[in-house]
Amino acid sequence: TQLLEQSPQFLSIQEGENLTVYCNSSSVFSSLQWYRQEPGEGPVLLVTVVTGGEVKKLKRLTFQFGDARKDSSLHITAAQPGDTGLYLCAGARAAGNKLTFGGGTRVLVKP
Amino acid sequence: GAVVSQHPSRVICKSGTSVKIECRSLDFQATTMFWYRQFPKQSLMLMATSNEGSKATYEQGVEKDKFLINHASLTLSTLTVTSAHPEDSSFYICSARDMGETQYFGPGTRLLVL
Numbered sequence: 001t002q003l004l005e006q007s008p009q010f011l012s013i014q015e016g017e018n019l020t021v022y023c024n025s026s027s028v029f030s031s032l033q034w035y036r037q038e039p040g041e042g043p044v045l046l047v048t049v050v051t052g053g054e055v056k057k058l059k060r061l062t063f064q065f066g067d068a069r070k071d072s073s074l075h076i077t078a079a080q081p082g083d084t085g086l087y088l089c090a091g092a093r094a095a096g097n098k099l100t101f102g103g104g105t106r107v108l109v110k111p
Numbered sequence: 112g113a114v115v116s117q118h119p120s121r122v123i124c125k126s127g128t129s130v131k132i133e134c135r136s137l138d139f140q141a142t143t144m145f146w147y148r149q150f151p152k153q154s155l156m157l158m159a160t161s162n163e164g165s166k167a168t169y170e171q172g173v174e175k176d177k178f179l180i181n182h183a184s185l186t187l188s189t190l191t192v193t194s195a196h197p198e199d200s201s202f203y204i205c206s207a208r209d210m211g212e213t214q215y216f217g218p219g220t221r222l223l224v225l
Binding site: 033040043088090095096100101104106 | 115117145152153154155156157160202204206212213214215216217218219221
């Protein structure tokens with residue numbers, strides 16, 4: 001059982017549609033990060049959230065950290081083929097701690 | 112953003128040989144670096160935490176004598192896969208943590224053991 005559960009595992013949508021990826025845990029995290037990874041490359045950091053209830057926007061991407069700091073979501077508006085990739089959430093239980101990764105959500109945006 | 116490099120980007124070796132992978136933080140100092148392993152279509156699995164000037168901390172189930180880690184400077188950590196076997200074939204990714212607690216990932220090294 002993973003400490004961080006991501007859902008769905010795979011998402012295939014048409015260009016222009018919206019999508020939401022969820023990252024859930026029964027544990028509290030001091031910070032949570034979202035990454036996007038393309039095949040054959042390392043993960044690229046999208047955002048870090050640290051405050052319960054925090055919402056951050058990055059162009060068409062909206063990230064939310066749950067009030068209890070146990071869950072997070074990533075919402076993409078009007079998805080484009082360039083959004084295709086593996087989205088990973090990762091949390092740290094305390095400052096200075098190692099990251100625990102979720103299982104990942106593979107997103108495919110078809111033109 | 113901060114840049115982390117890995118070398119080589121891909122390597123093919125014969126079974127029984129050893130392979131060294133370098134991880135460098137190019138524009139910041141990292142007292143802590145991490146080594147991950149990723150199988151196809153799966154998430155990252157932490158192998159070990161590399162601390163500058165001290166012994167690495169290995170995750171449960173990771174053999175420290177097989178995966179040797181050296182972190183001799185604030186910008187370089189190396190992972191040596193000793194006596195590699197086909198089951199060691201994987202995508203190895205390092206990350207380096209800056210003073211602000213953010214981890215920046217390298218581009219990964221694909222290892223194929225024949």
